[in-house]
Amino acid sequence: MYFLPFMLIEKHKEYTEMKKLFISAMFLSVMEAFAQEDLQGQINQLKAELEQIKQAQSMPVTSPEGINPIDKRFNMYFNFQSSLDAEKAEGADMTAKFKARQLRLEVRGNITDRIFYRFRHRLNKSNAGVDLDNLAKATDMLYAGFHIDDKWALTVGKMCQAWGGYEFDLNPMNIYEYSDFIDNMDNFMLGGMITYAPNANHEFNLQVTDVRNDSFENIYTNRGPQSTLKQSNVPLTYILNWNGSLFDGVLQTRWGVGLQSEADGYNNTMVMLGTRVALPKFQAFLDYMRADEQLDRLNYTPLSNNGKGQPLKDTKYNTFVLKAEYQPIPSLNLFAQGIYETAENNLAGNKMTGLGYYGGVEYLPFPSQDLRFFLAYVGRSRDKNSMTENTNRVSLGMMYRIKAF
Numbered sequence: 001m002y003f004l005p006f007m008l009i010e011k012h013k014e015y016t017e018m019k020k021l022f023i024s025a026m027f028l029s030v031m032e033a034f035a036q037e038d039l040q041g042q043i044n045q046l047k048a049e050l051e052q053i054k055q056a057q058s059m060p061v062t063s064p065e066g067i068n069p070i071d072k073r074f075n076m077y078f079n080f081q082s083s084l085d086a087e088k089a090e091g092a093d094m095t096a097k098f099k100a101r102q103l104r105l106e107v108r109g110n111i112t113d114r115i116f117y118r119f120r121h122r123l124n125k126s127n128a129g130v131d132l133d134n135l136a137k138a139t140d141m142l143y144a145g146f147h148i149d150d151k152w153a154l155t156v157g158k159m160c161q162a163w164g165g166y167e168f169d170l171n172p173m174n175i176y177e178y179s180d181f182i183d184n185m186d187n188f189m190l191g192g193m194i195t196y197a198p199n200a201n202h203e204f205n206l207q208v209t210d211v212r213n214d215s216f217e218n219i220y221t222n223r224g225p226q227s228t229l230k231q232s233n234v235p236l237t238y239i240l241n242w243n244g245s246l247f248d249g250v251l252q253t254r255w256g257v258g259l260q261s262e263a264d265g266y267n268n269t270m271v272m273l274g275t276r277v278a279l280p281k282f283q284a285f286l287d288y289m290r291a292d293e294q295l296d297r298l299n300y301t302p303l304s305n306n307g308k309g310q311p312l313k314d315t316k317y318n319t320f321v322l323k324a325e326y327q328p329i330p331s332l333n334l335f336a337q338g339i340y341e342t343a344e345n346n347l348a349g350n351k352m353t354g355l356g357y358y359g360g361v362e363y364l365p366f367p368s369q370d371l372r373f374f375l376a377y378v379g380r381s382r383d384k385n386s387m388t389e390n391t392n393r394v395s396l397g398m399m400y401r402i403k404a405f
Contacts, residue, residue: 066112073111076405079104079120079173083374083397090390100124102173102399104140114147131215132235133158133190140188153195161187162205162241164256165274166285167321173399177378179339180354181289181319184298186212189237205241211260220263220311227310229295230264237261252276266295266313284324291317301343302384303350315345323358333362333372355381370401 067073081102088094108118118141125138135142135158143157167175168182177183191209212219216231239258246252254274262268269292276285296304296312304312323337339356360376378393 068110068112073109074405075107075109075403077106077108078400078402078404079106079171080402081173081397081399083376083395085393085395087391087393089392090388102175104172115144116147117144118142130213131218133210133213135190135213137188137213151197153197155193155195156191158188158190159193159207159209161189161209161237161258162193162207162239162256163187163258163270163272164241164243164254165272165287165289165321166254166276167274167287167323168272168289169254169274171401173401176358176360176376176395177356177380177393179289179319179321179356180300180341180343180382181291181298181317184300189213191237201245203243205239205243207237207239207241209237209239211235211237211262216263229266229311232261232264232266235261235263249278252278260297262293262295262297268293268295268297281327282325284322287319287321289317289319289321291315293317296345298343300352301345301350302352303345303347304343312345312347312350315343318342330367331364333364335360335362349385351385353383369403372399373397374399 079102080100082098082100084096084098086094086096103123104120105123106118106120108116110116120140120142121136122138122140125136127136127138129136139158141157141159143155143159145153145155147153165182167179168187189209189212191207193205193207195203195205197203211232212235216235220229237258237260239256241256242253244253244255252275254272254276256270256272258270260268260270270290272287272289274285274287277283291298293315294313296315298315298317299305299311300317301312301315304315319339319341321337321339323335325333325335327333335358337356337358339354341354341356342352343354344351357379358377360374362372362374364372374395374397376395378395380389380391382389
């Protein structure tokens with residue numbers, strides 16, 4: 001009897017504890033359900049957002065006017081070549097130095113399927129504007145073009161003249177040393193060009209540009225007080241160019257011919273014929289370049305004065321360039337190049353004969369990147385009136401066309 005109240009008290013305590021446990025369990029179950037529902041809601045929301053992103057990426061971002069997606073409208077590149085050079089000129093000590101030969105910013109794109117543009121600028125050259133076209137010599141190209149239809153196109157602005165030849169056509173980043181012919185040309189001019197492409201294998205260009213960037217007075221500033229040389233009223237260059245692809249692309253052409261109105265009564269003509277063979281592992285091109293100049297503009301005969309006196313007349317320049325490349329494996333490119341040049345006029349003792357001989361290897365570690373590490377030898381020999389100048393250079397470096405955007 002004494003234990004009865006005590007037992008009742010204990011039973012009450014047990015009941016109270018069980019009630020608390022039951023309430024706690026119910027509360028946790030309810031909270032868990034809410035938590036699961038909230039988590040599932042967040043997961044569903046995240047899935048919906050991811051699906052929207054995927055749909056946005058797969059859909060072309062166009063306007064009613066047909067504007068292309070951003071990856072077609074805007075593409076930015078940095079064209080860069082740098083190397084460690086060991087060079088030895090005849091009669092001089094060997095020198096070694098690092099040199100950045102090329103550093104060019106390039107932006108290009110297709111605003112629509114019919115409107116395109118291109119801009120390329122050298123970052124290691126003066127930005128000062130020159131007198132005739134009021135653009136910097138550092139600006140290679142700044143043009144816009146319009147596809148009239150699927151065969152005709154019109155391009156206007158500063159552009160590379162369409163002379164032809166494969167050494168001329170290569171990205172400067174991929175050049176170890178130009179022939180004297182191209183190295184002494186001014187070929188980025190303000191003008192216009194109309195293009196006719198009857199099919200995918202042939203393209204014909206008719207181009208009219210300024211004959212020079214700077215003013216006549218600045219180029220021929222020291223022509224002498226007795227000179228009768230006068231500037232042309234229409235200082236223009238006229239070029240006809242054919243780019244062809246034959247036999248399923250095995251044989252390719254870059255041929256151009258043109259007339260330059262250099263001064264009043266003086267016209268220069270130029271022919272540049274480039275022919276290329278392209279096989280799966282072997283490629284080779286042969287360029288022939290000729291200039292007949294009533295007024296000397298290339299200025300690399302032994303007696304050429306490069307604007308520092310009365311310019312020479314009736315100069316003739318001839319150049320042959322042969323280059324071959326072989327890829328034993330996709331990541332390795334072996335190359336060899338030869339150059340033969342003459343520059344002369346009818347004056348006694350005014351003839352230069354030049355030779356160039358290059359060779360090397362390029363390593364391309366990434367198939368999707370235009371990155372090349374190279375080891376190259378460049379030799380040049382120039383005979384001027386029985387006196388020979390020889391230079392030899394070994395370069396270890398890299399060239400990289402960086403796709404920034």
